[in-house]
Amino acid sequence: MRIEEFRDMIYACGRCNFCRGIDFNERCPEIFTQTWESSTARGRMAIARGILEGKLDYSEEMAERIFGCFMCGRCREECKKAAQIDVIDITKAMRADFIEQGVKIPEGGSKMADTAISSGNIFADTPEIHTKWAEGLEFVEGSGTLFYPGCLASHRFKEKTNILVQVLQAAGYELDFLGHDQTCCGTPLWVTGKIKNAKRWAQDYLQKLQDRGVKEIITPCPSCFRAFDEEYPVLLGLDKFPIRVRHTSEILEEIVEQKKLKFKISINKRVTYHDPCEIGRYKGIYEPARKVFAALPGIEFIEMSRNKADAFCCGGGGAVKLMYEDYSNAVAKERIQDFIQTGADVLITICPACEMNLTHGTYAADIEARVLDVAELMAVAAGIVDPEILETDYFPED
Numbered sequence: 001m002r003i004e005e006f007r008d009m010i011y012a013c014g015r016c017n018f019c020r021g022i023d024f025n026e027r028c029p030e031i032f033t034q035t036w037e038s039s040t041a042r043g044r045m046a047i048a049r050g051i052l053e054g055k056l057d058y059s060e061e062m063a064e065r066i067f068g069c070f071m072c073g074r075c076r077e078e079c080k081k082a083a084q085i086d087v088i089d090i091t092k093a094m095r096a097d098f099i100e101q102g103v104k105i106p107e108g109g110s111k112m113a114d115t116a117i118s119s120g121n122i123f124a125d126t127p128e129i130h131t132k133w134a135e136g137l138e139f140v141e142g143s144g145t146l147f148y149p150g151c152l153a154s155h156r157f158k159e160k161t162n163i164l165v166q167v168l169q170a171a172g173y174e175l176d177f178l179g180h181d182q183t184c185c186g187t188p189l190w191v192t193g194k195i196k197n198a199k200r201w202a203q204d205y206l207q208k209l210q211d212r213g214v215k216e217i218i219t220p221c222p223s224c225f226r227a228f229d230e231e232y233p234v235l236l237g238l239d240k241f242p243i244r245v246r247h248t249s250e251i252l253e254e255i256v257e258q259k260k261l262k263f264k265i266s267i268n269k270r271v272t273y274h275d276p277c278e279i280g281r282y283k284g285i286y287e288p289a290r291k292v293f294a295a296l297p298g299i300e301f302i303e304m305s306r307n308k309a310d311a312f313c314c315g316g317g318g319a320v321k322l323m324y325e326d327y328s329n330a331v332a333k334e335r336i337q338d339f340i341q342t343g344a345d346v347l348i349t350i351c352p353a354c355e356m357n358l359t360h361g362t363y364a365a366d367i368e369a370r371v372l373d374v375a376e377l378m379a380v381a382a383g384i385v386d387p388e389i390l391e392t393d394y395f396p397e398d
């Protein structure tokens with residue numbers, strides 16, 4: 001069993017409760033939605049201990065406790081003050097044990113992984129539909145700097161992705177794009193425990209990138225960013241991924257710091273910012289978006305009460321959206337309350353999954369508000385797109 005590797009950590013849990021917090025609404029979105037003690041990090045450590053001691057077996061009845069975790073990392077952050085248990089790695093190992101022991105996993109998770117394998121992306125898009133966002137843009141084949149949007153940005157946010165590339169190109173980045181050869185990064189495989197498939201996927205992808213002469217990958221998706229930067233080296237047994245990988249938050253910060261664009265148009269909005277878990281807590285990237293806000297004219301920036309390492313999840317992590325959609329929407333609705341409390345006009349983030357889930361959160365909370373990407377603000381301020389995209393009555397065609 002894969003959890004054997006984490007035996008010491010599992011036994012180190014002293015049930016201090018830091019991970020759960022005092023109030024169910026406060027920290028962990030899993031207990032917020034599911035309310036069982038077993039739906040917490042410390043509950044999962046108790047389950048893992050029971051399995052290691054032969055008192056419990058992996059079972060379909062247990063699946064919601066393991067696959068209902070949003071993998072947001074809030075508990076891992078709290079546990080740094082306690083036993084330093086890597087709850088995320090243990091949860092991933094438990095999901096992989098499900099697969100290896102042949103125990104059924106939630107249908108939405110297995111369908112997502114199977115679709116990624118069979119069609120190359122999680123939406124079963126044809127290559128033509130999956131690249132529609134790039135219409136009107138020109139790329140530089142073989143430039144060595146690959147723009148890699150990932151499945152969600154390609155399928156769900158065609159206009160946002162097109163605008164992001166316009167910003168990068170206006171700032172002078174020569175971008176290559178895989179076009180019809182782009183497939184999913186493989187995250188759906190390891191997030192649902194399909195480690196053998198994930199290894200093959202990572203091997204093939206690295207080969208494809210090296211054959212094309214890619215030296216750097218720029219991606220707006222925190223999951224794709226971590227896939228290449230963190231998961232591939234583990235899957236492939238490498239110390240480090242041989243290609244530089246940067247999330248767009250770092251590039252947008254670079255554009256501002258190196259004055260690669262002039263910002264002449266005033267935004268005239270009060271904005272707040274949702275820190276995506278996978279670049280925030282996972283990678284410690286908190287400041288780039290805030291630096292961009294400070295550099296754009298006409299922005300009043302207001303922090304949410306739960307921000308940076310304490311940010312509450314958007315509900316879109318851990319593939320929970322596909323397995324338990326009601327939980328995912330409830331978490332998004334709760335996060336939208338933090339937005340409402342700020343009194344801001346616009347909710348900004350920098351992750352396609354957060355943008356989608358928080359938008360669904362505005363529907364669940366029955367409010368009209370735009371959820372935008374940092375790049376969209378920059379595009380307006382630089383005069384690349386019309387300011388109408390900031391307004392609540394604006395609906396992109398995608």
Ligand code: SF4
Pocket residue numbers: 012013014015016017018019020041042045075078079082083084085
């Ligand atoms: S914070 Fe860590 S040690 Fe404390 S209860 Fe949670 S998992 Fe256990």
Ligand code: SF4
Pocket residue numbers: 027028029030031039040041068069070071072073074075076087
């Ligand atoms: S990763 Fe997030 S959802 Fe999962 S147990 Fe930890 S705090 Fe809860």
